[in-house]
Amino acid sequence: MEEVPFVVLGAGMAGLGASYALDSAGVSFSCYDKNNYVGGHSRTLRYDNGFIFDEGGHISFTKNPHVQQVLAENVRGAFVENRLTIDNYWQGLRLPHPIQNNLRHLPPELIVQIISDYKTLDACGTASGNGAPAHQTYADWLHLAYGPTFAKTFPMAYGKKYHTTDMDNLTTDWIGPRMYRPTIQELVRSALPGTAPIPNYIDHFRYPSTGGFLSYLEPFESQFRIQLNKRLTQLDPVAKAIEFADGETISYGSVISSIPLPELISLMKGVPGDVLAASQRLAFSTVWLVNLGVGRADFSDAMVTYFYDEDVIFSRINLPHLFSSKNAPVGCGTIQAEIYFSEKYKPFASSPQNLIERTIEDLRRCGFLRADDRILLADAAMSRYANVIYDFDRMAALRVVHGYLRDAEVRCCGRFGNWDHAWTDQAFVSGEEAARAALGD
Numbered sequence: 001m002e003e004v005p006f007v008v009l010g011a012g013m014a015g016l017g018a019s020y021a022l023d024s025a026g027v028s029f030s031c032y033d034k035n036n037y038v039g040g041h042s043r044t045l046r047y048d049n050g051f052i053f054d055e056g057g058h059i060s061f062t063k064n065p066h067v068q069q070v071l072a073e074n075v076r077g078a079f080v081e082n083r084l085t086i087d088n089y090w091q092g093l094r095l096p097h098p099i100q101n102n103l104r105h106l107p108p109e110l111i112v113q114i115i116s117d118y119k120t121l122d123a124c125g126t127a128s129g130n131g132a133p134a135h136q137t138y139a140d141w142l143h144l145a146y147g148p149t150f151a152k153t154f155p156m157a158y159g160k161k162y163h164t165t166d167m168d169n170l171t172t173d174w175i176g177p178r179m180y181r182p183t184i185q186e187l188v189r190s191a192l193p194g195t196a197p198i199p200n201y202i203d204h205f206r207y208p209s210t211g212g213f214l215s216y217l218e219p220f221e222s223q224f225r226i227q228l229n230k231r232l233t234q235l236d237p238v239a240k241a242i243e244f245a246d247g248e249t250i251s252y253g254s255v256i257s258s259i260p261l262p263e264l265i266s267l268m269k270g271v272p273g274d275v276l277a278a279s280q281r282l283a284f285s286t287v288w289l290v291n292l293g294v295g296r297a298d299f300s301d302a303m304v305t306y307f308y309d310e311d312v313i314f315s316r317i318n319l320p321h322l323f324s325s326k327n328a329p330v331g332c333g334t335i336q337a338e339i340y341f342s343e344k345y346k347p348f349a350s351s352p353q354n355l356i357e358r359t360i361e362d363l364r365r366c367g368f369l370r371a372d373d374r375i376l377l378a379d380a381a382m383s384r385y386a387n388v389i390y391d392f393d394r395m396a397a398l399r400v401v402h403g404y405l406r407d408a409e410v411r412c413c414g415r416f417g418n419w420d421h422a423w424t425d426q427a428f429v430s431g432e433e434a435a436r437a438a439l440g441d
């Protein structure tokens, strides 16, 4: 049996961050992933006919200089730097983002109602400035932050499509800078013509010039000892041994895991029943991505568009050819639609072909595609673990699972190891931190 001093499980952003830190420390380690590629959820699909799509529109908007430097070095400086253009689609209107800072594009009666609600909130002192008001559920937070009209029309409608459950079922500890709450003055000004928009919290981004997001990560494959096609089938924390699907068994000194917690726990030898049950209460969404390559590129100036209408199947689209022109053959364009499901709240009850057909139909109805557009590529790809759902089971279940893993000396990292909303840079840094902890730094 091979003895590996440091083992990293998963070769996505977090596993690569852990590998980076271990490599920098000069210790002996191996990183294992069940896939035949590095990058995990940050992978890129490169189709034979020249279209390139990431697994969800992956752009790097990190402000962390270290992560910026690592990624820039991996592509030898060959990245584009762009302003992120976002807009919204609602009932036939294209609205600048965020809507709460651009009310003037809404129907007059709706503007009046939104401002009236807001004025009442501020008068009651329940919500002022950008601080989080007193709240319990995300639905309460939205009502108190924006008033019932705006909350119901926009974030609650979008949230249902994205989180797959009612906003009453969600906590608020994930919001951070994601939801801008304007002051009443900003809100009223945004209803008047000619006022400057407030920038979104993600303003600029970097993206590899060629090859999609994965180009940032591929050099790691030869730099580190990464073993692909290695699916973990058992982790014995007492014997400090790991088994893989191909029959190989290794022993380890320290282990760092970015494998989604429900999967990891189900593979732990001797795991107590209450820990297993807690891991099964951790809710997550699954995304189906419909990738379309089209014979023209001028459907939209916005790289990302959010959709609020319930009868539009997708919640968001991104246009990868606007991230880098090399993501599509010359003269062609790309649209990627995100459609969310979850095992706990909204099980998948469709077929890939049906998702593709509905997506094309809805894009035509919303004016993004024309009936005579040449669809040169139509594919649907599934990513089982997309987003953590911050429901009311999460906190207690996570405490049990993480407590057990701490005692078992398994260090967790990444979006699905920490079970949070980490972006790529945060996942990478969490891997580095887990590795430093394993090194005793």
Ligand SMILES: Cc1cc2nc3c(=O)[nH]c(=O)nc-3n(C[C@H](O)[C@H](O)[C@H](O)COP(=O)(O)OP(=O)(O)OC[C@H]3O[C@@H](n4cnc5c(N)ncnc54)[C@H](O)[C@@H]3O)c2cc1C
Pocket: 009, 010, 011, 012, 013, 014, 015, 032, 033, 034, 035, 039, 040, 041, 042, 055, 056, 057, 058, 059, 060, 061, 230, 231, 232, 233, 258, 259, 260, 263, 287, 338, 385, 386, 387, 413, 414, 415, 416, 417, 421, 422, 423, 424, 425, 427
């Ligand atoms: C639709 C969408 C769009 C996004 N867009 C952005 C964006 O624009 N910018 C951004 O910064 N972030 C974005 N993110 C977030 C980003 O995807 C995550 O932060 C990041 O991919 C998390 O990396 P990770 O290493 O933690 O997890 P993962 O990439 O999921 O890595 C976990 C790894 O574990 C491996 N694994 C699982 N089970 C086993 C097993 N039994 N044996 C061996 N290996 C196993 C998996 O194969 C995988 O490679 C987006 C997310 C979604 C869902």
